Amino acid sequence: MTAPGLDEDGHIAREGSLDRVPTAFAGVVADARARIGALFGPARLHSAYLYGSVPRGTATPGVSDLDLLLALRRPPTAADRADATALAAGLDADHPVIDGAGILLFDVDTLLGELERHDLGWFVACLCTPLLGEDLAAGLPRYRPTSLLARETNGDLAGLLPRWREQLAAARTDAETRTLARAVGRRVVRTGLTLVMPRWGGWTSDLDISAEVFGRYYPERSGQLRLAADLARRPSADRAALTVLIDDLGPWLAAEYAAVHGVKAPRPTGP
Template structure:
């Protein structure tokens, strides 16, 4: 991605999917297509599988589901059943994750900015009508950064709270990894309206942050390492997460003026 010569944020490259992941993607198409489950409007893949960077046995399969209306309890149960079935049938992926949104929210002027950015720049449609086709490319802005990660304080607090409760080692590692990635991406809030850059990879975020805040660079490097290889104890990580999240909130307020 990054930014093109016209100052627009790039999109995930439409390269051929890795051959080893074609069976699970086809299973997703068949299981979640609107003809099979009418509530489904469209299905998108994002992350390492979408970008052709997935590693067998290490990468999750990340999917965004856009629903045509609010799901009933029965609908939720059916969708979760499909998720667990996909996960069990395809050990090539470590986990199958569904991010679920509503069509009305994607189209909303008030709350749809983050959804439209997400679908246009990070997702590839694999079933249903591709909403991204009618969405124009976005340009870097603080408003967009806020729409995407303005919820970081609440999200990171939930990760903190989960890590202070008993967890299996595998669950703890996953929470550490996910929290680290959310925190790193949330540093994009540290920008003004005159900033024209837009980080793409976790390394991009780290490099940008270390340039702007060199005295805090070592701390973000810790979270970068945990995002790649989560091995910190839950207690120590939760404490550092809480402290850095507080610092980030204060720094973001200063950037907002």
């Protein structure tokens, strides 16, 4: 019997498809494709991808956000990032069906490079759905739910915790706190799932299933991971809940992760 999220050969199956985009989101996806092509053009853009609940077919109108990744022909510049920010804001303003939009920018060499083979490369090959251009997955390997994959995808949680504490302290509005809650909740759930992924032998992006699977191996922490899943799915401005994730579950999860899988290979810090 094939494990959840794997193909018949035991590799992680690509989880999204344009065919799975809910009808309510078809308009914003079509608009995103048109705007990306017009704004970035073939000189800058190699390919574009959807990821998240929309291409998985599980998005909820008015609640889910739109997640996009753009693969550029050269490293992103400040102008590229400004264009992406404006594009995301425009999509959010013009389409009430989404609750926000986010755009990741990377260059092709980075996405296909050896350093990112088991992080961004896996992300593109398994979690991203092609929207525009030539699919980079053709130049990437197939992936199994291994400890190496776990280490390189989420073995950097310890470094994120100080940043999250600073962001929570700096948040002045409920909207800012909810945005942080969604990001923290998603990352904590994903880290909890990948911690146990090699033992479980499967893959899922479903928040509830991730929390349930994690709880099989760490029942004493299962309630906290369910809290993270709730915040990821329905972000709130509850600072006490965020503090539990950042100051209690987070440090424990980072230490356990390092003990089980090791720490993610360091990345260049830039100029």
